[in-house]
Amino acid sequence: MLTGVCFHPDRMSISATETLDLLKKYQFYSYRTDFRWREIEKKKGVYKIPYEKLQVIVDGSLKARITPIIILGSANPLYGDSKPVTEEQRIAFTHYVSWVVDQYPHTPIIYEIYNEWWNDDFKNNPESNDAISAKNYSELIKEASQTIRMHNPNAIIIAGSLNPLSARHRNWFYYMIKDGVLNNIDGVSIHPYSKHSPDKDFSVIDLFEKYLTRMNSGKKVSIFITEMGYSNSIRGLLPPVVQESYTHQYFRLASERSYIKGLWWYSLTDEKSVNPYVSNFGLLDINGKEKDIAKGYLKWSKIDK
Structure with missing residues (x-):
């Protein structure tokens, strides 16, 4: 299993x-970060890595054989103002995708097509709109994946970023499966955020995997947990000792x-954010000091620092 972290x-x-x-130091052989379209293409047809720090991290990680999820x-x-749902927007999106992929040719980078596409759709629309949301996302995945394959056959493509612990998320993804999305990707990305015990959550994730296999004519489907974590803000609710234990598990x-x-x-x-809950998910605090979550990871990894 590839072990990594997310950061902005x-x-x-x-x-x-x-x-x-x-x-x-912490033996993470991968990481996940954004190449945001709005930051890379600020003038039509002109593309640029938005800031040097991002460029240095990606270049340095590839030299160190640390695999990025972009x-x-x-x-x-x-x-x-909307997500790329029209034909014009999707064409422009694939141009941006091809430019990004061309920066790292022949490299086995993992590309995740969009992050939590469902989010605004679920907030702003009833469940009756979920089929439309799924259809729009499936179409983007199909076109973007074709572009990635054309420019880098060694790339790994994932998509979804749904929470399989939620019935609404599972039903939404069902529409995407019926639309053939599993034919266009190498794996399904999930974000199974929860404050329940890990064994309880994995019993549901196991059922989700069996469902994917059944829907994929018995062929196993790879799952990538591209986000999971615990916040130590007041809203996080879990006491530090529980966060350490749950992370280890x-x-x-x-x-x-x-x-x-x-x-x-x-x-x-921990990262800068106006939202205390979002800003307190770090393994380390903002100054690099280990939190209880990091202790749980270290107990599992048995890293000798």
Whole structure:
């Protein structure tokens, strides 16, 4: 199982070099971060890595054989305020995708097509709209995956970023499966956030995997847990000792399942955010000090620091 972390370089207090050093220190062989469309294409047809810190981290990690998950996503105001759902928007999106993929040719990078596409759709629309949301996302995945394959056959493509613990999420993804999405990706990404015990959550994830296999004509489907974590804010609710225990259990249970190809913990450090809940998911605090969550990971990994 590939073990990694998530982070937003622009929201962390530490430098690119410090970030790379922490990945090596804690033996994370992967990480997940955004290449946001709206930041890369600020003028139509002109593409640029948005800030040097991101470039340094990706270049440095590839030299160190640390595999990135690059999230291809976000709306772009140059093409309207919505996610890419029209033909014009999807064409522009695939141009951006091809440019990003061309920066790292022949490299076995993992590309995740969009992050939590469902989020705004679920907030702003009733469940009766979920089939439309799924159809729009499936179409984008189909076109983006074709572009990625054309520009880098060695790339691994994942999509979904749903929470399989939620019935609404599972039903939404059902529409995507019926639309053939499993033919266009190498695995399904999930974000099974929960405050329940890990063994309880994995019993549901196991059922979800069996469901995917059944829907895929008996062929096993790889699952990538591209986000999971615990916040130590007041809203996080779980006491520190429980977070340590749950984190240890979570990594152990994930590593015991062959269908889980990787676990990317959210997040490496606490990050700058106006939302205290979101900003307190780090394994380390904003200054790099280990939190109880990190202790749980270290107990599982048995890293000799």
